[in-house]
Amino acid sequence: MNTQATDTEKLTSWTPVILPPLSNLHKIEFYLANDGYKSFKKAMEMKPEEIIDEVKKSNLRGRGGACFPTGLKWSFMPKNSDKPKYLCVNGDESEPGTFKDRQILEFNPHLLIEGTLIACYAMGIRTAYIYIRGEYIKQIKLLQKAIDEAYANHLIGENILGTNFSTNIYIHRGAGAYICGEESSLMNSIEGVRGYPRLKPPFPAQFGLWGCPTTINNVETIANIPIIINNGWEWYSKVGAEKHPGPILVGVSGHVNNPGVFEMPTGEPLLEIIYKWAGGIPGDKGIKAVIPGGSSTMILRGDKLEDVRMDWDSLKKAGSSVGTAGIIVMDSDTDLIKVITRIAEFYYRESCGQCTPCREGTVWMFKILKRFENYKATKDDIDLLLDVANNIEGNTICALGDAAAWPVQSMIYQFRDEFEKRVEESKFHSLSA
Amino acid sequence: MLSEENKIKIEELRKRYPTSQSLILPALWMIQEQYGYISDESMKHISVLLNIPYSHILGVVTFYTMLHKNKVGKHHIEVCTNISCMLRGSGKILEHLENRLGIKSGETSTDKKYTLSEVECLGSCGTAPVLAIGKEYHENLTIEKLDKIIDALI
Numbered sequence A: 001m002n003t004q005a006t007d008t009e010k011l012t013s014w015t016p017v018i019l020p021p022l023s024n025l026h027k028i029e030f031y032l033a034n035d036g037y038k039s040f041k042k043a044m045e046m047k048p049e050e051i052i053d054e055v056k057k058s059n060l061r062g063r064g065g066a067c068f069p070t071g072l073k074w075s076f077m078p079k080n081s082d083k084p085k086y087l088c089v090n091g092d093e094s095e096p097g098t099f100k101d102r103q104i105l106e107f108n109p110h111l112l113i114e115g116t117l118i119a120c121y122a123m124g125i126r127t128a129y130i131y132i133r134g135e136y137i138k139q140i141k142l143l144q145k146a147i148d149e150a151y152a153n154h155l156i157g158e159n160i161l162g163t164n165f166s167t168n169i170y171i172h173r174g175a176g177a178y179i180c181g182e183e184s185s186l187m188n189s190i191e192g193v194r195g196y197p198r199l200k201p202p203f204p205a206q207f208g209l210w211g212c213p214t215t216i217n218n219v220e221t222i223a224n225i226p227i228i229i230n231n232g233w234e235w236y237s238k239v240g241a242e243k244h245p246g247p248i249l250v251g252v253s254g255h256v257n258n259p260g261v262f263e264m265p266t267g268e269p270l271l272e273i274i275y276k277w278a279g280g281i282p283g284d285k286g287i288k289a290v291i292p293g294g295s296s297t298m299i300l301r302g303d304k305l306e307d308v309r310m311d312w313d314s315l316k317k318a319g320s321s322v323g324t325a326g327i328i329v330m331d332s333d334t335d336l337i338k339v340i341t342r343i344a345e346f347y348y349r350e351s352c353g354q355c356t357p358c359r360e361g362t363v364w365m366f367k368i369l370k371r372f373e374n375y376k377a378t379k380d381d382i383d384l385l386l387d388v389a390n391n392i393e394g395n396t397i398c399a400l401g402d403a404a405a406w407p408v409q410s411m412i413y414q415f416r417d418e419f420e421k422r423v424e425e426s427k428f429h430s431l432s433a
Numbered sequence B: 001m002l003s004e005e006n007k008i009k010i011e012e013l014r015k016r017y018p019t020s021q022s023l024i025l026p027a028l029w030m031i032q033e034q035y036g037y038i039s040d041e042s043m044k045h046i047s048v049l050l051n052i053p054y055s056h057i058l059g060v061v062t063f064y065t066m067l068h069k070n071k072v073g074k075h076h077i078e079v080c081t082n083i084s085c086m087l088r089g090s091g092k093i094l095e096h097l098e099n100r101l102g103i104k105s106g107e108t109s110t111d112k113k114y115t116l117s118e119v120e121c122l123g124s125c126g127t128a129p130v131l132a133i134g135k136e137y138h139e140n141l142t143i144e145k146l147d148k149i150i151d152a153l154i
């Protein structure tokens, strides 16, 4: 797989900074030899609020799916608190089509640690938990080794680098639950209760882990922090798309010749990513559909990708979102009914069951779609399906409900013809049966 | 029962969290690594060790798909059938395994050697199709590669 973007120079003038093409970067001596922890040292000479301001001005948006402005999120944390404050770094990475945080954990774990330290310093946090999905055993080992090295070098722990700043960083291993990537569920998982999402408000910055002020950020978001501090917000905010700047790890999977994770500035044309970076479609087939940002994002028609770019603004205009930047490509021969049925099955299985619209709605959608898949659906089932999806959206405790509804809604909006065709074929199927 | 070594580890982990409740998951992982599954007896043991009601421990165990209340086969083969893998032929991979092992997805072979499961996205979509056996991922699968992997399991 292409993880380190070795051919990057040929594609854009971008030189990777999150996943630079250097080997052994996971070892602290190599990381230090390549200016590692320089940003952290620079940050320690700044005032905490200067760092938050820098992150705000950089316009960094979270890479965990919602594109929330990171600096703004940090500014919600109370400056003075008689309770401890916490940082949770979200490495649950379970959104289907997403496999990018894993690259950071494997190839550049010290960048994540450095970003975590800067975040803790900026928000006055003394304990950070890095939550990693249970399946990432190899990655957990690699990160733990990097953390141990950083402790040994007085970069984590008490009185870091001889200052009065102290912070601990711990890994918390998940155990197989997509929902634990949702921030409040993740906190419950760390607290040792079932990973049910919590009602918001209160928001984590007021009432998070153990009722204390807490910030949750995605692994890739945190990995961007040292880049911002090192290069300054002026530089960072000019990389890629204006409203959603910076380097972004784009994963491309499905029907492409050269799947992988590629680091690029935001705002690259989607078609260029598919054809140039990911090597185009096997057998030179056409593109039927693309899911641009992981399975929760709205599906796009292959014939409507002309002006679509990989950034918050452009994908919003195209009727979808960046999500986790996991592009899933489907060629002209793909059975989209099968695809959406499998997606619906996923959300049905992963719903935690707390709210009725999500619990019941995801079962319904899956059952109706199974009828389509098995050539047993009627024309009324199309609107019934849309109706069920519409009744989930916006009516649940957490965004899993929306995440389940969006793919179904968009599939019907964009490919109603496929559903209608299936209904026609079903008549034929029942005759021949 | 947690091994002596793991009991020491749990004591060390206490420093990391303000409540012992947070140690449930780490302790359950240790139990599962020791025995391959989490028995009722183990849950009672954790309950006493951490001073947390058994019913709470049970609730946590049943919440997570990676934690097993029952013994699984010596080799737990978990095939990702989510969308990126599906687009690249995970259906054929699963079918081949079912035929070769003589069990359906969700079953354990009578000799307890294999358990076959379908799982959700493993975060390896760029090297699809993918499966995991124990701690190892096997990526970019083909039927030939799969046969070699199964041949090598003892």
Ligand SMILES: Cc1cc2nc3c(=O)[nH]c(=O)nc-3n(C[C@H](O)[C@H](O)[C@H](O)COP(=O)(O)O)c2cc1C
Pocket (backbone or CB within 6 Å): A061, A062, A063, A064, A065, A066, A067, A068, A070, A073, A090, A091, A092, A093, A094, A095, A178, A179, A180, A181, A182, A183, A184, A216, A217, A218, A219, A221, A222, A398, A399, A400, A403
């Ligand atoms: C069902 C569900 C699953 C999620 N899974 C993840 C995940 O695996 N990783 C992640 O970083 N964010 C995930 N999120 C988003 C988090 O709730 C949260 O917004 C994010 O971690 C914040 O980080 P950011 O601001 O840096 O993007 C998920 C959200 C939902 C609703």
Ligand code: SF4
Pocket (backbone or CB within 6 Å): A179, A196, A197, A350, A351, A352, A353, A354, A355, A356, A358, A359, A396, A397, A398, A399, A400, A401
């Ligand atoms: S929306 Fe679904 S996953 Fe989220 S809390 Fe409600 S039932 Fe659980």
Ligand code: FES
Pocket (backbone or CB within 6 Å): A096, A097, A098, B080, B081, B082, B083, B084, B085, B086, B120, B121, B122, B123, B124, B125, B128, B130
């Ligand atoms: S879909 Fe199989 S690893 Fe992601």
